[in-house]
Amino acid sequence: MPQTVLVTGGAGFIGSHTCVELLRSGHEVVVLDDHSNSSPESLERVAKIAGRPIAAAHTADVRDRRALDKVFASHKIDAVIHFAAKKAVGESVQIPLTYYDINVGGTTALVSAMHDHGVHRLVFSSSCSIYGNATVVPLTEESPAAPTNPYATTKWTCERILADLCRNLPELRVLALRYFNPAGAHPTGLLGEDPRGIPNNIMPFLAQIAVGRREELSVFGDDYPTPDGTGVRDYIHVVDVAEGHRAALDHIDDEPGMRVFNLGTGRGSSVLELVKTFEEVSGRPIPHRIAARRPGDVAELVADPAKVESAWGWTARRDVAAMCRDAWNFQQQNPYGYAP
Numbered sequence: 001m002p003q004t005v006l007v008t009g010g011a012g013f014i015g016s017h018t019c020v021e022l023l024r025s026g027h028e029v030v031v032l033d034d035h036s037n038s039s040p041e042s043l044e045r046v047a048k049i050a051g052r053p054i055a056a057a058h059t060a061d062v063r064d065r066r067a068l069d070k071v072f073a074s075h076k077i078d079a080v081i082h083f084a085a086k087k088a089v090g091e092s093v094q095i096p097l098t099y100y101d102i103n104v105g106g107t108t109a110l111v112s113a114m115h116d117h118g119v120h121r122l123v124f125s126s127s128c129s130i131y132g133n134a135t136v137v138p139l140t141e142e143s144p145a146a147p148t149n150p151y152a153t154t155k156w157t158c159e160r161i162l163a164d165l166c167r168n169l170p171e172l173r174v175l176a177l178r179y180f181n182p183a184g185a186h187p188t189g190l191l192g193e194d195p196r197g198i199p200n201n202i203m204p205f206l207a208q209i210a211v212g213r214r215e216e217l218s219v220f221g222d223d224y225p226t227p228d229g230t231g232v233r234d235y236i237h238v239v240d241v242a243e244g245h246r247a248a249l250d251h252i253d254d255e256p257g258m259r260v261f262n263l264g265t266g267r268g269s270s271v272l273e274l275v276k277t278f279e280e281v282s283g284r285p286i287p288h289r290i291a292a293r294r295p296g297d298v299a300e301l302v303a304d305p306a307k308v309e310s311a312w313g314w315t316a317r318r319d320v321a322a323m324c325r326d327a328w329n330f331q332q333q334n335p336y337g338y339a340p
């Protein structure tokens with residue numbers, strides 16, 4: 001089992017929850033994060049939950065080769081989990097070059113540093129968004145990729161680069177995990193999603209309405225070909241996603257080369273269903289009105305999670321009500337996120 005794990009973007013939403021799971025299962029954890037969309041405070045809380053701290057935190061941009069060399073020179077890294085990336089679909093349409101630079105350039109810089117320092121195990125954060133306008137759901141890993149926005153295209157591009165590298169560098173082992181929609185928070189209320197500015201993703205937006213920071217939700221489109229006309233997504237609890245990464249490390253040496261897995265629940269929820277569940281769980285009304293579709297959005301993305309279950313015995317265990325409950329708990333305990 002890989003012992004010391006470098007986690008890029010380890011202070012972020014999924015990264016911080018993953019650090020907790022890694023520490024709990026006995027790994028040493030080194031974090032590299034530029035804090036462009038995260039707070040160092042999350043790592044203090046990781047230590048509090050896990051009962052021990054991470055080994056080191058480096059503040060640096062993942063594209064910075066010098067900084068990467070320093071990290072690999074100062075720790076004996078056995079495996080890397082690469083979360084550091086930009087992830088807002090709408091923003092990616094506005095500033096696509098920045099997305100290519102950070103998401104693709106960051107990944108090649110990282111793999112190049114790994115190669116030079118003899119590190120061959122990588123877990124890559126991919127995304128269900130690569131499936132784009134899926135015609136058939138649920139989506140298996142064999143479903144065709146058809147990204148509809150620059151964010152999704154960067155993730156698909158990284159997957160193809162990594163697959164090609166694996167074909168040419170036989171020592172490399174890559175697991176690309178295609179997350180569906182990670183949501184929720186740690187059940188302790190200490191860790192959660194704390195986006196800078198106006199949240200792009202729906203769950204933190206709902207939580208900020210419930211706590212009184214925002215007025216109402218714009219429901220982006222009610223004319224999709226879905227049962228109630230609003231977008232359907234496969235929301236997966238962030239702790240399930242974190243546990244999926246722990247399982248990935250346990251299985252990264254099963255086979256050489258590149259392997260791809262969906263991380264989803266197999267169950268879809270519409271925007272209106274999510275609003276209703278959040279209202280029930282929080283006991284607060286969520287004012288909402290129908291607005292135009294958001295550019296780059298698709299109707300429905302739901303995983304077929306069978307492959308990862310049969311390979312690793314891993315399956316998502318928490319439901320949408322738990323995601324809403326935990327997101328609400330985090331929001332109540334931290335109305336302004338990690339800010340003091």
Ligand code: UD1
Pocket residue numbers: 087088089127128129130149152179180181182200201202203205217218219220221230231232233271294296297298301
């Ligand atoms: C997108 C990506 C996903 C990625 C995630 C990371 C796509 C299709 N999906 O998720 O792969 O992991 O970003 O950020 O590219 N909504 C509203 N009002 C809001 C916000 C959202 O109605 O204010 C709706 C959206 O239209 C969508 C659903 O809520 O139907 C979920 O949106 P969001 O949380 O932003 O995630 P995705 O766009 O699905």
